[in-house]
Each structure stands twice: as structure tokens, then as C-alpha cells.
Amino acid sequence: MPSLPQAWQSWITENLARGCAPAEMAQVMVRDGKFEATLARAAIEEARRTGFAHLAPAPAPQPLPEIDTSANILRVPDREVEILISLRTPRVVLLGGLLSDEECNDLIAYGQTRLERSPVVSDADGKTQVHAHRTSRGAMMQRGETELVRRIEARLAAVTRWPVENGEGLQMLQYEKGNEYRPHYDWFDASLPGPRKHLERGGQRVGTIVMYLSDVEAGGGTSFPNIGLTVQPKKGSAVFFANTDAYRVPDQKTLHAGEPVERGVKYIATKWLRERAYV
Ligand SMILES: O=C(O)CCC(=O)C(=O)O
Numbered sequence: 238m239p240s241l242p243q244a245w246q247s248w249i250t251e252n253l254a255r256g257c258a259p260a261e262m263a264q265v266m267v268r269d270g271k272f273e274a275t276l277a278r279a280a281i282e283e284a285r286r287t288g289f290a291h292l293a294p295a296p297a298p299q300p301l302p303e304i305d306t307s308a309n310i311l312r313v314p315d316r317e318v319e320i321l322i323s324l325r326t327p328r329v330v331l332l333g334g335l336l337s338d339e340e341c342n343d344l345i346a347y348g349q350t351r352l353e354r355s356p357v358v359s360d361a362d363g364k365t366q367v368h369a370h371r372t373s374r375g376a377m378m379q380r381g382e383t384e385l386v387r388r389i390e391a392r393l394a395a396v397t398r399w400p401v402e403n404g405e406g407l408q409m410l411q412y413e414k415g416n417e418y419r420p421h422y423d424w425f426d427a428s429l430p431g432p433r434k435h436l437e438r439g440g441q442r443v444g445t446i447v448m449y450l451s452d453v454e455a456g457g458g459t460s461f462p463n464i465g466l467t468v469q470p471k472k473g474s475a476v477f478f479a480n481t482d483a484y485r486v487p488d489q490k491t492l493h494a495g496e497p498v499e500r501g502v503k504y505i506a507t508k509w510l511r512e513r514a515y516v
Pocket of ligand 1: 418423447457458459460492494495498505507
């Protein structure tokens, strides 16, 4: 571990000796030490190889939701979806025509009747709470709640090659003028007691799909401040991003925000994908 300060080298060896999980250690190093995830993982790996090989086998890369971006059209059983932009690190894919206009309108009409202020997860106890950082209103749906929801979920599973069972329920969200979701991560921070509780059911949120159900006259883009990217809402399109790498280390580059809507109303549906079945 020659390129790592002595204090961090000691921290790694002590935590490995205590039996801490390498993925969580890498997460702390990225967050608190501002190390690149690859360097953090390599340093932990080296420490395991040299001094702690007997404690646990080296972690193997795990599957992630993934979209085939080898062509400009992705054919799934019930639709042809356009591949508009594909970024490798962080993994971000912009999809065109994922939903039809009718599907967008029907999902809005269905969710519209039961909108409530959208919550965030408390760092302290994991309960959901209303917060000034998230001012949209939304409708939480059960997985498979209607034929339309089932159709969309099956399509998302085909597009991302990720089981329907690993998905949380769809959320339909409405942002009126001034509403926003300030920069945040979708992955759960295992070092905080509240988010850690959410990992018990289905594991980490390894992927996110934001589907745009409406155009927006001004504002309301989904921005990724750490990579200088903003996706403007276009009815029927969607942005997918992977929240962790294949070692389940959360990706700091996935910081993202729903920018304030300036004119018009923004409607989206979001889908969070877990590492295991979400039951
Ligand atoms: O409103 C958006 O564009 C992004 C939504 C979002 O960040 C989320 O639901 O996690």
C-alpha cells in the first residue's frame, strides 16, 4: 500500500482484522478519505493478500443491472427502445421512447388521485420523513399493482436484464413550479444507522431508472453535478444509472438532483433496483 498515508494503511489492517466487510471499508475510504474507489479497493485487496489472506476469500465482482448499448436500438419483447447516450463510468444510459405517450398519460392519471408529499430516509432511524430537500408530491405503487405497472416493470426488467423481483415499487412523482429534489444519492450509506436498516430488505440500490412522463417548459432537468451532466425531461424517455460498481461500492459520481421546475409541471416515474429480491 505504498501510495496510501500511514494512517489509512493502519486503518485498513485494523478493520480487516476486526472482520469488517471490504465493500463497506471502501465506501468509508471514498467518503471520508476522498480516495478513488478503484484505489481504495486495490489497497484493501493488497492488505488482504499480504496479511489477511486467511480471513476471507477475495470478493468476486457481482452482476449489475446492465443495458446493451451496442446498437442505437434495443429490442425488448414489447418495444424498440432508442439508445441515445451511453457513459461507462459512472454507468449512465439515456433511453428514448421507453414509454408510449399513452402509457405516460395513463400512469399520471392513475397516480394523480393519491399524491402525497415525497419523503426522504432519515439518517438517524431510517424512518421516512418530509424534508425541504425534496418538495415533489408522489404516489407509491406496489409492484405489479395494475396491468400497466406490470407491463412497465416487465419492460424495465428486459431493458436492464434485472429481475422484476429486485425492484422496489414504482413511484409516480409530480413537480410543480419551484419543486425540486436537491443533490442526493440513491444508494444507502451503510455507515449511517437509518440507511443501514434499509439494506436488510433486498440489499443495496444498485440501479435507478428515472422515466419522464411529461415534457417540462423550463427547468426540471435531472442533473449529475459530479460529472457535469443534465438530462432534460422528454416525455417517454428515461435515464438509467448504476449506483454502485460490481463490488457494490457506492459510486460518488452518481450524485444527482431534480432541478427546480421553472415553468410547467414535471411528471416522472422512478424505479429503484435492489441487489437481491425485494420482498
Ligand atoms: O426528479 C428527478 O429528475 C430525479 C429524481 C430523483 O433523483 C430520484 O427520484 O431519486
